[in-house]
Structure formats: C-alpha cells, structure tokens
Amino acid sequence: MFNQRVVKREGHQGDQAVVPEVVRRSRYPCRLTMYGDAPDVEVSIEEFETFALDRLQVLRAIEDAQLRAKGEDDMRKRISEALEKHMPSHTNRSKLLPRQLVGERRKDHVSHFILRLAFSRTEELRGWFLRYECALLKHRFQNADLAEKQELLSSAQLRLAHLSPADRDAKLGSASGFYAAQEQLFEVDFERVLDLVGRSQVVLRAGRAFVPQSEVAALLIHEFRHSLTQALAVCAKALPQMGEDERLLPLLQNLSNQTARSEYQSTGAAGAVTAESVPGLSDSFPLCMQHLHSQLARDRHLRHGGRMQLGLFLKGIGLGLQDALVFWRRAFSAMTDDQFQKGYAYNIRHNYGMEGKRADYTPYSCHRVIMSNPPGPGDHHGCPFRHFSAERLRAALHKDSLPDAEVREVADLAQAGHYQVACTRHLELRLHHRRQQTQQQPDADIRLSAVTSPNQYFDLCLGCTKPTHASATDTTTAAAILSGAPKSTTAIY
C-alpha cells in the first residue's frame, strides 16, 4: 500500500535539499521510467478511468502531431502542450510539493499499465500503443535534463561500453571520420540499433555497431520497444482473467475503441462494379490508382506491389472476385490462360480471402501506401505525391487541365512533405472545376476532410454532385491542417 507523506513547505531556503530527499525515498524518485514494474498501488475507479483517458489524449496528440507537424520543433511543441494539459510531469528541481510530484508520477505509471491492458487485445491495437508509447518516451528523453537522462540510462541497464579514443582508432580506422571527432561512441551488437542500421546512420564492423552519444536514445527506445512488445503479448494472455471485475472490462473496451485506427469502410458509392465498368470509373480514382491503371494498360502487366495496391483498391470499391479475375485476365492480355492461372489467379483469390489462411485483406490506407514498401526500379505503386520526382508529378497533375498556379500549389504541398494534404487539395480543385463545367454552384469553394485512404478519395470524388462539405469548424480539412488552426477556431483558407 502506497504511503503518502505530506511535508509542509517552510520557506524557500533549505527547500532544495528537502524536496529531493523526500521524493527520493518515495515510490517515485525519478521522473522518467521504462515501466518495468507493474504498479503496486490502489486506485479508485474514478482515477482508473481519468488516468487512462488523460494518457490516451496524450498518445492521440502524438499521433496527430506526427501527421500535421511541420518539422521537429513543431512536433516537440505539440507533444509538450498535450503533456502539459493532460499529464504534466515536473523534474525534481521544480517548486512543486513532493506530494504533487509523486502524484504526477503515480498517474504516469498507473495510466501506462491500464492502457497496456486496454490495448493488448488485438495485434493492431498493440501496434498502435507500441508506436506512440515509444514516441512518448523518445520525446521525454530528448527533452530531459542530463541528470534525468543518466538516471534512466542506468536504470535501463543498457550495458553500454564506451570506446576509448585509442580503441576508436584501432577499430574504425578511417571510418572514424563518419562521426564528429569529439563525440563519444558506444560499441554494441548491431541487433540493438536496427533502426540506425537500416538508415545507415552507424558504422558497422564485424557485426558491431558504433553508436554515437547523440543516438543513445535510439538504443534506449529499441530496448523499450522490445520489452514492451513482450509485455503486451503477456497481457493479451492475461486479459480473459479480467472478466472477474465487471467494472473494468467495459472501461478497457471503451478506451481501445477511441483510437482512429479503424480502416475506412467503403460507402459502396459505385454500386456493382464489373470488369467492364472499371475504366469508366477510373476518372474518379486518386492519382496513385490512375497511374497504376494506366501503366497496367500500357505494359499489360504490373509487378506485385502494384497488383496488391490496385487490386485491393478495386476490391474496396466493389469489384467482386469473379469480376476481378476477368479484369486482371483481360489486363494481362499478353499471357496465356495457363500462365495467368498458375501465376496470378491464386493471388487474386488469396486477396479475397479464398485461399490459404483466408484473411480478408483490406485495401491500403494512405498511410500504408506512403510509408510501407517503397517502389523500386520498375515499380509503379506508392504515392505519386511522395514517390514521383517533382517534375513527373507536375506532368501528371497537368493532365487534368488544371491551371499552372493550381498545379504549383499542389506540387509545393507535396514537396513540403504534406502528401495527403496535397492529394486532398488536388481532389478539391478537380471537383471545383468539374462543378464549374456543369454549372452547379460554381462559386462555392469545396473543402474536404483530409483523405486518408484511396477508397475514401474515390467515394468523395464519385459523390461529387453532393460533396461532403466539411463544416467551417472542422479541423480535419486540408485547409485547417495547413493553417495549423487549433481546434476551437474557424478554419481560414
């Protein structure tokens, strides 16, 4: 049972010595933690709910920040604000009462574990939780003071051996120049810094990675991710036993339902889609799918990445399995029936959940198209706003007969890294022109919620006679995202 001791403040002097001492002897001497031990405290049901919801707000703010932030400083600012608002935590040298300090840390500790339970249920939820908890720890570590960093590093037991200058020369030779001369280096097995290895940010020698001081956070996060992954798997198994306390399960369910992770559900706006109707509908495809579709027509073939991206998209708009088989068979006009059956038909059926483990694959979201499986030579999948060179993108945008200024606007957005916003803006402009041509409300500007999935784009585009007018206060519109409007004000364009 957690024992709180209240100490009255007697004045400023002498306080500095007193506050740390009391805190140091409490359950929570340090602000930062890797959540190694489960909390051994009692919490009220109200605290249980409030703590968890507050932490969830923080994690969702991080998710949001990753989507909208313009650069690292902006990101840091957004996360700090969210923390300050929902889950503040102060250092040992702040002027807070020990009771308050410990209270903050208790909330941090307990809320993490509640969310662990809530998010261990499915692989998707676990992935979400893992991603943003790692981001949170990374943020806190990077913004902590030196003493706190040291404390966390030593408690994490990273087993870091640092390299003396002599060793550095002996082991690295000329490669030592890759790092700043005065930077401290640590030598670890490469498996512990996979992220740095994959991005060629560290020198490797015989399976050992040389990690600079500045990247020690990466090591820390990697260890954290590893242990949290395992902990979540354990939690998932323990979850059925929680049924005993009826108050908790509904709360946990509610928590995990609050994330914006659910995949886009197609509205079926196109009705029944047949193999013949696909070309006609392609006008309403997003740029990525138009590109794949035209390349398919040109080459009479598509590589695997393209087949998956386009194939699942078509499934999402309503192309059934039989029609899909016809569509692809006709598209691959240069091959024999035999070749098609053996090489491709199986995979199409697989995508519809008719083979193998019978998983019903869902169409890719924009996030997935942009982030996973970048196109290599000969590939046409991916997101044009991200994966095309600036010129190619402009050329592709010109095909819609949009005026130069508008093409430039969209291209600039893409250049700045706002791929989805660029795509959404492109859609808005296309719809606007379409409207003008059909004389329907030609002057009304179109504002759409930021596109998060190619299928959503399709539905929006197809339903353009009655577009989803985002309300003026909807902060998810492309315009709002660009202007960085905070949630409560009117979106200005």
Next chain:
Amino acid sequence: MEMDDDRMQVDDGIDEISPMTLGHYYQHLFPHALYYKWLNYNGKLATTEFTHREFSFTIKDGIYLRYQSFKDSEEFQRELSRLSPSKIDIGAIFTAPPKHAKSLQPGVFKPVSKELVFDIDMTDYDEIRTCCQGGDICAKCWRFMTVAMHVVDRALREDFGFTKIMWAYSGRRGVHCWVCDERARKLDDAGRKAVAGYLSLIRGGAEQGKKVNLTQRSAQHPHIVRSLEIVEEYFEDVLLVDQEILLTRDRWTKVLNALPDEELRKTMDAQWSKRPDRSSVDKWSELIDAVDKRAAKKGSKFGLGTFERDLMLQMTYPRLDENVTTHVNHLLKSPFCIHPKTGRVCTPIAADQFDSFDPFTVPTLAQLLREVNETSSQSGSAAKSTSMAPYIGVFEDFVSTVLPTPVNSQPSLDF
C-alpha cells in the same frame, strides 16, 4: 540392378525436363548427403533444423505444394524421387513440422528461423541494360551480377561479420545469397529489414529520374565509400564500353534525365544530337567535364558536384528485392534444383569466383544425363564424373564451414 537403369536413351526424352528426367536427376545426381548436412546444420541425427523446415514443391502442371516437411534425409529423397518436382523452394524452420501445420491451434505454428537471403534478379536492371531485356541474359549484362556479388558479399562479411555465406546461380537470370550464420538465421523480420535497408541504395520507382540521392554525410559511410570503389572498377567497362549507355538518343535521354540542371541537359542533348555516333566513353567524359565546369561556376551546387558519383552508383550498385530479404517465412528456390525454363542446375558460386563464373557453362539436365550415359562408372559417383563435379566441390567446401566437424572426404558414395 541392371547397368541400364542409370542410362536413358535419346528416345526416352532425355532432352526434356519431365518427371522422368527430373526423377533421374534426383536419384543419381542431386547431392543429398551434403544437402542434408547443410540444412540440418549437423552431420548425423536429424535435428529440428531439418524436421521443422518448410519445403515447397512445384509438381506436374504447376501444382504448388506448400508445408512439406521430412523427418530425415531418407524420407526427403524418397519424396523427391516420387514427386519429381520441377521446382523446390526452401522456407523457414517452424515451431512444429510444417506437415502438421493445419492440425495445430492458430498462433501455435510460427516461423522460428531461416537463413538470411538475398535475391538479385536481372530484370531489375532492365531500365539500365541495353543488351537484353526480361528473361534473357548475356555475358555483358551478367557483369552487373558480378558487381552485385562483390558489393554485397563484402558488406556481409566486413560490416556484419557473417562468414557462412553461399551464393548460388538462380538458373536463369540472377543470383541468390544464403547467409547461414546462426546469428543471421535468428534475425526477425525487423532485423532482416534493417540489413536490407543498410544495403539498399537505389530508391525510386519507374517515375523517379534520379534514384540515388546521398547526403554529404551518408556518402561518407564506409559501406558507401567501399561500394563506390568497387563500382568505379567496373563502371567504364560495363556501362560505357559494353552497354554503350550513351550511344543513342533514347539511351542518353534516360541518363540526362537524372541531371538536376535543365539547361545543362538541353546543352548536352543538342551537342550529342549533332554528332551522335561517338562512343559512350567519349560522351561520358564530355558530360563529366561539363558538369564539373558548371558546378565550379555556380559554387558547389548540391546535385551537380556529386552527380558523377551518384549516377555511377545508380547504374551499377546492386538492385535487391527487399521483399525477399525482409520476411522470415519467404520461400526461396533451393540450390541444386533444375530451372524449369533453362534446364540449368542452380549451382553454388564460390566467393573467389565472382568474376570468373560463367552462367553459360553451367550444366543442363540434358547434358548431365548424357554424361551419365557415357561414363561407365557405378551410380554412386555419377555426379562426380560429370560436369557437376566442380560445383559439388564448391558446395562441399561450403558445407564444411557450416558444420562443426569436417565432412567425410573419402572418395565418395557419400554426397
């Protein structure tokens, strides 16, 4: 047993790839003992490395059988002879024999380990090579594979510390790499993705003009520095002399598209259009001179100053299929099977043979069966008296590095 059992006559369809000819191959030529020792990672008793390993067979008219597994080498040999698959793939080692996968609870049957593998396919070079396209290869474009093997092999050995590496010819138009160190086999998907990421440099799909974009810092990475040295050794010969990458307007346009400077691009295009017949060697040196002059004038404009280096890499650096490397449960064509389209054996390539290996001298199934006919030796040493012998030798050397004790090197009934 009659002597004639081993011999196939011409009218038996010796020139075809059929279940019969394949069956003959698997029975008399396939190096079973060595193969088993390799995958078992142990000389004698079957371990879970072998019994829990997934194989897949392609039989008859393309019927694909997954989740094949065997309790020992004898069972493997029997099934191989019985089914005579046209293709064998090796998959991961699982938590239970893959044969029993369907009867297990979902979530219980999972991949545990597998060799770290790489697949380099010549079709990924189609946008660069001018001599061939698609499934065809020739001595000129094969040299891209040579460069790829040098670059990747050195990185795997020097940077990652792997030592048990076997390269293999895919039988038609590429090479595979099998990294068999225990540390490599234990890597999870994230680890494999990281290794693939470390080795990948060419980024960008068909719509990307310039695919190699190195920052000042990343260009200093020892792997890049070393790879550039290797690439520089081969670039002129392979790209300029053999491929003549700048000979025609179509070809030079592709190269000029990677120039970040519009004006320079137009100038070079005009200059070469006036006198198009000069060699790529000459045109290249003109291009580099022009780029250098331009870069000097505008101050070291990022992009021009590094153009030569980036472009050499873009055209010569290995193009890996990252998907093959990233997933533990990805299946890859087994060494020593016969390629269904060419009839060639998927033979190992020794580390000192990268430059000398010639895919056109790799024996075909028909050739081997003929050779078996011509020799009068007993069936036991059939393979060693055919053109397979040197390749078996390479495999033998490799397997001895993988096992704790040396392979029995007696004149051999035992391979």
